[in-house]
Amino acid sequence: MKPLSSQAFDAVTRLFHSVSGIRLTESKHALVTGRLQRLATEAGEPDVETYVEKLLRGGAPAQEMTRLIDRLTTNETYFFREPQHFNDLADRLALVPPGQDFSVWSAASSSGEEAYSVAMLLSEQLTHAPWQIIGTDLSTAMVESARRALYPMDRARMVPPAYLKRFCLRGMGEQTGQVLVSRELRVKVRFEAANLMQPLPDWLPQFDVIFLRNVLIYFDTEAKAEILRRVLGHLKPQGVLYTGHAESLSSLGLPLRPLGTAVHTHA
Ligand SMILES: C[S@@+](CC[C@H](N)C(=O)[O-])C[C@H]1O[C@@H](n2cnc3c(N)ncnc32)[C@H](O)[C@@H]1O
Incomplete structure (x- = not known):
């Protein structure tokens, strides 16, 4: 899997930050690429770079933003955590x-x-x-x-x-x-x-x-x-x-x- 360019990484994480308040730093580059890969495939794009470019060019429509947020948040949890x-x-x-x-x-x-x-x-x-x-x-x-x-x-x-x-x-x-x-x-x-x-x-x-x-x-x-x-x-x-x-x-x-x-x- 080809990683996102620094430019696309910055743009997509800035967009994510503006909605969620969560700052994904450079150390999360591989993680972000991995998480966006499935969205790119589902959207029929050949790679994540193209997916991000099109998302930004299209003004990040609400439905796609919801999917992006769902993919980029970390949701790990379990019953009676920290008992x-x-x-x-x-x-x-x-x-x-x-x-x-x-x-x-x-x-x-x-x-x-x-x-x-x-x-x-x-x-x-x-x-x-x-x-x-x-x-x-x-x-x-x-x-x-x-x-x-x-x-x-x-x-x-x-x-x-x-x-x-x-x-x-x-x-x-x-x-x-x-x-x-x-x-x-x-x-x-x-x-x-x-x-x-x-x-x-x-x-x-x-x-x-x-x-x-x-x-x-x-x-x-x-x-x-x-x-x-x-x-x-x-x-x-x-x-x-x-x-x-x-x-x-x-x-x-x-x-x-x-x-x-x-x-x-x-x-
Ligand atoms: C790791 S889970 C924690 C779940 C549970 N509280 C626990 O301790 O196991 C973090 C959750 O915070 C949510 N989250 C992140 N940013 C948020 C925001 N700005 N507003 C509301 N929820 C947010 C994520 O979607 C994710 O489900």
Whole structure:
């Protein structure tokens, strides 16, 4: 596969950055070429260079931009990733007053495993209060995949056995080797597209808990701070924010108070 020229790489990554806020540096050149190859083939272009040239010349139509974003975002995720956060949340659930609404936002939900992991926990342990979960992601392909809730078995390896039994259906026939999240949970978790780099949708409420994990790593300091400010605008005064363990927020000068490792609340 012929790599993209530096010029085409710069142009396409600039375009991607303008929409997503994610800066793909030169170290990602081979990765970007690889990810665009399939789009080029699907578009009937002989190589990625021609695909990018035509995309830019045609003013990057919305439909093709959606496909580009779906290809260039990194969506890796799995159930009960960074399990300390789920243990921390479990401890907090006991303090929720009976009957008081409890809401959780998975703010870069990818294919939905994080939101469904929270749903399993809430179903089991928050039986004394009504709850809702919303998952949002930039990639519409990921939002659709989250709504389908059908996963390769290995993504569910961290699901506690009792939850696996209660909330996951083993695929049969064509779906062998996959698990489907039960309908009981699917109907309780809503997934929508939302770009954290743009004003958030009006319908998005205030949350008791926000998961914003393994997404900030892709942004520069300025964009990180902008996203956090926007997200914190949707966290209730006593709310809890979970960020990825690899993501340091200390240099951003935001009004946050640590409650634990990668666990925060308003200062
Ligand atoms: C690595 S996944 C993280 C999934 C999950 N939170 C976890 O920790 O496993 C990162 C997700 O962030 C999404 N993302 C990237 N930029 C975004 C943006 N500007 N707005 C919303 N989501 C974005 C990507 O589409 C991707 O699905």
